Amino acid sequence: MNIEQVKERAGPREFGPSDEMPEPYRKAATRMIQFHANSEIMGALIERPFIRQAPSLERKLAVSAQVQDEIGHGQLLYRAAEQLGVKTREEMLDELADGRGKFLNCFHYPLDHWYELPMIMFFVDGAAMRRQASLKRTSWEPYAHAIDKICFEEGFHIKHGEDILREIATGSRRDKELLQDAFEKWWPRILQFFGPTDDDSTHGGFAQEVGLKTMSNDDLRNAFLNAYLPKAEKYGLEIPEYPRIEYDESRDHYEIENSDLDWAEFETVSKNEYPPGREQIDSRGRRQEAVDWVREAIMDDSTTAVTGTTGAAAD
Amino acid sequence: MTELDPRDLSETEYAAVTAELETLADDQFVVAERYTDWQTRGPTLEADIAVANIAQDEYGHARLWYDLLEDLGHTEQELIWERDPASFRHATLLELGYETGGWADCVLRGYLYDVFEQLHLGALEETTYPRIADRLGKVQGEEGYHREHTESWLDRLTEDAAPGDEALVRLQAALDRLYPHALTLFEPTEHETQIVELGVRSTPLADLRGDWLAITTPFLGGLGLDVPDPELPESGVRGRDGTHTDDWERLYNEFTYTYEMLDREPRKLLVDPDEVGG
Numbered sequence: 001m002n003i004e005q006v007k008e009r010a011g012p013r014e015f016g017p018s019d020e021m022p023e024p025y026r027k028a029a030t031r032m033i034q035f036h037a038n039s040e041i042m043g044a045l046i047e048r049p050f051i052r053q054a055p056s057l058e059r060k061l062a063v064s065a066q067v068q069d070e071i072g073h074g075q076l077l078y079r080a081a082e083q084l085g086v087k088t089r090e091e092m093l094d095e096l097a098d099g100r101g102k103f104l105n106c107f108h109y110p111l112d113h114w115y116e117l118p119m120i121m122f123f124v125d126g127a128a129m130r131r132q133a134s135l136k137r138t139s140w141e142p143y144a145h146a147i148d149k150i151c152f153e154e155g156f157h158i159k160h161g162e163d164i165l166r167e168i169a170t171g172s173r174r175d176k177e178l179l180q181d182a183f184e185k186w187w188p189r190i191l192q193f194f195g196p197t198d199d200d201s202t203h204g205g206f207a208q209e210v211g212l213k214t215m216s217n218d219d220l221r222n223a224f225l226n227a228y229l230p231k232a233e234k235y236g237l238e239i240p241e242y243p244r245i246e247y248d249e250s251r252d253h254y255e256i257e258n259s260d261l262d263w264a265e266f267e268t269v270s271k272n273e274y275p276p277g278r279e280q281i282d283s284r285g286r287r288q289e290a291v292d293w294v295r296e297a298i299m300d301d302s303t304t305a306v307t308g309t310t311g312a313a314a315d
Numbered sequence: 316m317t318e319l320d321p322r323d324l325s326e327t328e329y330a331a332v333t334a335e336l337e338t339l340a341d342d343q344f345v346v347a348e349r350y351t352d353w354q355t356r357g358p359t360l361e362a363d364i365a366v367a368n369i370a371q372d373e374y375g376h377a378r379l380w381y382d383l384l385e386d387l388g389h390t391e392q393e394l395i396w397e398r399d400p401a402s403f404r405h406a407t408l409l410e411l412g413y414e415t416g417g418w419a420d421c422v423l424r425g426y427l428y429d430v431f432e433q434l435h436l437g438a439l440e441e442t443t444y445p446r447i448a449d450r451l452g453k454v455q456g457e458e459g460y461h462r463e464h465t466e467s468w469l470d471r472l473t474e475d476a477a478p479g480d481e482a483l484v485r486l487q488a489a490l491d492r493l494y495p496h497a498l499t500l501f502e503p504t505e506h507e508t509q510i511v512e513l514g515v516r517s518t519p520l521a522d523l524r525g526d527w528l529a530i531t532t533p534f535l536g537g538l539g540l541d542v543p544d545p546e547l548p549e550s551g552v553r554g555r556d557g558t559h560t561d562d563w564e565r566l567y568n569e570f571t572y573t574y575e576m577l578d579r580e581p582r583k584l585l586v587d588p589d590e591v592g593g
Contacts, residue, residue, distance in 0.1 A: 044354075044355050048351075048355045051351045051354060052351060052570050054573065055573045056391065056396075056574075060351075061371055064351055064354065064371050068354065068363075068364055068371075071355065074360060075360045075364070113576065171577065175578055287415060287416075291357070293482065294359075294362075294472070
């Protein structure tokens with residue numbers, strides 16, 4: 001298949017491992033799915049301290065299960081990406097460990113305490129859900145298949161995140177103040193979650209033409225704001241004055257004043273060069289390196305029950 | 316032996332049942348807490364997921380035993396979050412922090428505990444406290460799976476390993492470090508005599524030690540490890556009597572951090588005039 005044929009046929013779940021896909025498609029799909037897989041792993045990483053710091057046994061169980069689910073999503077997505085034949089899972093995990101692998105902006109920022117957790121578990125996961133729901137119609141079938149399971153589990157995560165948010169929002173005055181502080185700190189990052197506006201997006205055009213992406217960044221951000229601005233208000237959160245958001249009733253559209261957002265920082269984050277984020281990437285890399293000996297010790301074993309490293313396209 | 320009536324316990328019975336339930340619950344809670352140290356840090360994605368599964372099972376078991384303490388009138392706040400760290404009854408084996416890359420410690424510790432746990436639960440099969448008997452089956456089923464998991468990891472790490480291979484060297488170092496602390500699993504609380512006399516648990520913990528040695532010594536030897544002499548920690552910590560290592564204090568401070576932080580509004584703020592009528 002050449003690119004023109006791909007563009008013509010592009011539709012929900014249209015292509016799979018049995019199709020001869022042209023290199024630009026395979027590369028674009030790999031970049032997109034690898035980015036998603038990396039984001040699951042790094043999302044799990046910033047939530048992990050809250051397994052320990054959760055203030056009840058119920059919450060501990062839920063946060064532990066959530067972190068586990070996210071690692072499981074990473075596993076599924078790397079498998080879906082591997083099937084494109086561009087990179088093996090090991091290569092993608094190596095890239096993540098040594099700082100070449102890219103992932104979502106929000107997961108570059110460490111969480112300071114429990115009050116920040118719902119910013120990830122409710123707002124960021126809510127934003128992710130918007131994007132993921134649109135990917136049920138992506139043209140790479142193995143990706144869409146992974147998305148089905150991910151969306152199902154993510155629904156529970158958001159419910160749990162909302163429950164934590166509700167609990168804090170109905171706490172003492174100090175709890176509410178700390179929650180508002182966390183919201184103001186995270187709100188601009190959450191608005192940047194969907195990336196630059198469509199005009200500035202570099203990969204969006206091609207990915208949409210070949211059906212990998214089904215909605216534009218602007219439409220996704222808009223859908224998110226439609227759903228989550230009322231939710232934020234419901235929990236007593238005040239939407240900060242800046243960045244300015246104008247609602248255009250005639251188009252049912254939110255217009256964000258782009259110059260109010262720090263796109264230079266976003267750029268630094270995207271390159272894995274934002275120092276606190278970089279430190280998280282590197283410390284994870286060192287942790288991974290410290291268990292290299294385990295992978296080496298079990299490498300010769302023929303079964304994949306423990307290692308699972310020999311996927312269909314591993315070579 | 317007479318069955319105890321949970322709704323009508325004498326003071327001695329209450330103390331014995333409480334001590335045994337705390338031993339069960341605290342062991343499970345702390346072992347779970349340490350397993351979660353490996354979440355997002357496992358050597359493979361699959362290992363990560365398996366460890367998370369086990370941690371959640373152990374938290375689940377802890378909750379089940381803490382529930383029985385709640386039936387006796389305690390709250391989760393008292394049992395975990397506001398409890399004096401020096402009154403926790405878990406063995407010191409379970410509280411120790413890991414060194415970076417210490418996967419050998421993780422699976423070996425898991426194994427040493429799993430064997431103990433099976434013996435401990437076995438000794439409760441004849442318990443005179445009916446609520447423990449009711450919950451035993453569920454816990455035993457899951458613990459069996461945990462032991463298979465840790466044994467299979469130990470086998471895999473040592474398969475075809477020659478003396479001097481990194482996996483063996485690391486496992487031996489972990490065993491030397493953990494072994495004295497593993498023996499605190501068999502240390503009694505101050506209520507041990509009553510626990511046994513009342514039949515809450517028919518066998519003294521100390522008597523389980525021989526069975527444990529008979530299982531673990533040949534297994535570890537078979538992996539190519541030298542099993543140290545069975546001696547308790549030189550530092551004098553014994554776990555179930557409330558004496559713990561510094562690692563426990565750090566762990567306790569970490570897991571109570573948010574609890575301490577939440578909702579701790581100074582009283583005067585409650586009558587802040589700005590709030591009145593606002």
